[in-house]
Amino acid sequence: MGILDHAFLKSLWVFHLATGSCNNCDIEILDCFTPRHDIERFGMQLTGSIKHADVLLVTGAVNRQCIPRLKRIYEQMPNPRLVVAIGECALSRGVFVHSYNCPLPLDHVIPVDVYIPGCPPRPEAIIAGLIKLIEQKKNPKDQPQA
Amino acid sequence: MLYLLYLLIFGFLLTAVIGLFASWIDRKLTARIQYRVGPPLLQPLYDILKLLGKETLIPIGATNLPFLAAPLIGLVSVMIVSTMLWVSNLHPQQTFLGDVIVVIYLLLIPSLCIVIGAFASGNPLASLGASREIKLILSYELPFILAVLVAIIQADFSIRLGDILATQAQNGIIAVSWSGGLALLVAVMCTQAKLALVPFDAPEAETEISHGVLIEYSGTLLAMFQLMRSMLLFALPFFLIIVYLGGISGNGIQLVYGALAYVGLVALITVIRNTNPRLKIGQVLRFFWGPMTFLALIAVLLALGNN
């Protein structure tokens, strides 16, 4: 692993995108940056511009209005890029699975690297998911443990 | 030539290392103030390296040449200004006449580059940020120049950094006099604005116009801007130390004094940034043209009276 890849995993800047969530997952994401959980220990920062982002955090059941916008946001992200699906809605559409408005789960629209289940997931679960992602990128051969 | 030798070693390498360290101090102190743990020591370096390894996107609507050239010009001007500061600090007799004025001009160029790059990117939020940045420049430049004028007056109207340093070596540092203290206060506020830190971060305002001026920059270009910011975090306090606090000299206790003065200034800037809300750009203008210019004028009059 080169030094640039190493630096990449040490300084993941996250961009947070809500595609029709109930806002609960989004609050839990913000919790990760509070003094109690302090995700900046791992070099992660919340960024306001998708052009600066390394990780796209997606919450919510991707609805019809959001699908084209989600794709555009994803395409604007500079490589290398990672996508994290947060919450039951983003994983499998949760309670909206039979809705007329949510035709596809997130990973049928864009590739997803990590799934973090929960409704909403606890901040600890989000941090654990991100750390597992980092570990897995460091040793691609190891399967992440359950 | 002396300047060429210093350009790479002092102007670039040492400045970048100290600047990155200073931005770590800034982030760590911020974290401690907020009862957090904070990032590891090498975090600013990791950020720059990571940005170097990322794809650089150029928006379709951008004007290519200014968009690409702005970060480079900004970075080079910070390099030149820190070289001049190092040379005048280490060899006060060898500087040229009028270098104070050149330094003031060069310290302005990074802000101008940010403005040019933002306008060239063709993003509406970026141009909003850029117009705010221009107003910011307009507001802090006048009190900043007045504050530097105090040091020039105290050094018998000499516009050489070397003479300002020599005066301080003879008569004690400028900051302990009434006029010098006031001028230092004004200059610290102007430094805060030059670095575009809270409370004067209206051009960037992540939560409001999502990084404003830098919104379209990515990859290597963003890395250059980040490095430029970190190096400014060294160059500006260093300039204040030279002008008001007698510079940093290389031997024993003097070096400790210089280092303490520098870390103290960075910490002061960080504390100001963490204990204040963001001002609207109109309030910034009123703040600098009202109380700050007034204080700076008083300082100039006091200095004139003493002379």
Ligand code: SF4
């Ligand atoms: S997973 Fe649960 S908490 Fe998260 S957006 Fe969906 S319904 Fe809300």
